[in-house]
Amino acid sequence: MPLFVKDFSWEQTDKVVFITVPLKGVKASNVDIFSSEEYLKVSFPPYLFECFLYDTVEDTDSVAQVGNGTVVFKVLKKEPGKWPQLQSDVIDNKEAMKVKRTEAFAKAEEKLKEQSKLKAEQKRANEQYALKEIMKAEEEERNRIERVKQSERQKATEELEKWKEEQRLAAEKEKERLMEERRKEEAAEREARKEQEKILKRQTRGKKANIFEQNAEGAPKREVGKISVSFTHRQFPTPERESVKPKEEEWLKKQAEARRIVELEDENLSEEEKNPMWLRDKGNEFFKAGNLEAAINAYSHALRLNHTLHSCYSNRAACHLKMRNFFKCIEDCTRALELLVPPVPQNADSRVKCHVRKGTAFCQLEMYVEGLQDYEAALKIDPNNQQIKDDAEKIRHLIQTETVE
Structure with missing residues (x-):
């Protein structure tokens, strides 16, 4: 049975009540404090302090400090004024004390439930707010990505239009150059004819012009003329009519290839790095690992050593497509298709990939x-490929949509 503490002290003002309870040598860590609007309890075994307050207090604003061997309560009165005594008259009635004690504990339990409910609601509100913020951030990120894509599409379109304009201007400039050369040639021909006519006039001056005039031997006279002879530059000393042109062209290609390989030789390169097939396989490894720039370098070096490797052009086009270098992708695919001749079943898959x-x-x-x-x-090569059929149908739908608009 606990020992009830009676030697406590208290003081008051119109608004505050101070209650000091001695701990009697018990450690502060062993003190259990409970408070409500009308009931205070301090348990520090084997001692127990109970106080049934004279009037109600603000439980939420009241505080209890433990230290220096005492517990000091600072409780705020709900109604200002002096109390004639600290404790209520129920301390003389055990049944009333039991009821008060039970009510206090019930109110405290209800209050804890209410606080837990408020905390749970606050937690849900915080989670909803956090979710909204995350969704807002994701939406902003999607919008940013869409803006970047739109900017890239616009940039690509502008570059394409610029390239088309440059090609048109270049074609017009070339046309003007050819027309200017033609005009110069015609002017030169006219000047030559005029000069020839002047010479003929000087030669026939004072004589009666007669196209049937004969010379002393009785033969008709010939007009003075000029024969121009031009020669075509050749790599070989023999005349073209005596040469075997296909063999000569093959020899020239081999010589150019040999010179190009010599130019690419580097004493710092290993034997594998001088092998275009090894470089192609290395580029494939880089591509699978996601290192697209390294893969492009490997394919490019392999093509410098052997420019007939259609697989290097096709694989480098795949890298450019992933890096959004669309013009370079088109260029490499075109070059690969030029090398994939003749079209036979053995290279059908490669041609399909290049077209796609x-x-x-x-x-x-x-x-x-x-x-x-x-x-x-691609469908002509592989007519049973359902994926290519679906993609082609989507493109037709886009073209029809643009046409309608």
Whole structure:
């Protein structure tokens, strides 16, 4: 049975009540404090302090400090004024004390439940707010990515239009140059004819012009003329009529290839790095690992050593497509298709890949008509490929939509 503490002290003002309870040598860590609007309890075994307050207090604003061997309560009165005594009259009635004690504990339990409910609601509100912020951030990120894509599409379109304009201007300039050369040639021909006519006039001056005039031997006279002879530059000393042209061209290609390989030789390179097939396989490893720039370097070096490797052009086109270098992708696919001749079943898969990559690059540049042509070319090679059929149908739908608009 606990020992009830009676030697406590208290003081008051109109608004505050101070209650000091001695701990009697018990450690502060062993003290259990409970408080409500009308009831205070301090348990520090084997001692127990109970106080049934004279009037109600603000439980939420009241505080209890433990230290220096005492517990000091600072409780705020709900109604200002002096209390005639600290404890209520119920301390003389055990049944009333039991009821008060039970009510206090019930109110405290209800209060804890209410606080837990408020905390749970606050937690849910915080989670909803955090979720909204995350969704907002994701939406902003999607918008940013869409803006970047739109900017890239616009940039690619502008570059394409600029390239088309440059090609048109270059064609017009070349046409003007050819026309200017033609005008100069015609002017030179006219000057030559005028000069020849002047010479003939000087030669026939004072004589009666007669086209049937004969010379002393009785033969008709010939007009003075000029014969021009031009020679075609050749690599070989023999005349072209005596040469075997296909063999000469093959020899020249081999000589050019040998000179190019000598120019690419580097004493710092290993034997494997001078092997184009090894470089192609190395580029494939880089591509699988996601190192696209290293893969492009490997394929490019292999093509410098052997420019007839269509697989290097096709694989480098795949790298350019992933890096959104669409013009370079189209260029490499075109070069690979030029090397994949004649079209036989053994190279059908390679030709299909080149057409699909080229068509995809055109579509990324919003050149859907050109892209559809490559997809249709791929379908001619592999008519049973359902994925290519579906993609071609989507492109046709885009073209029809643009036409309607």
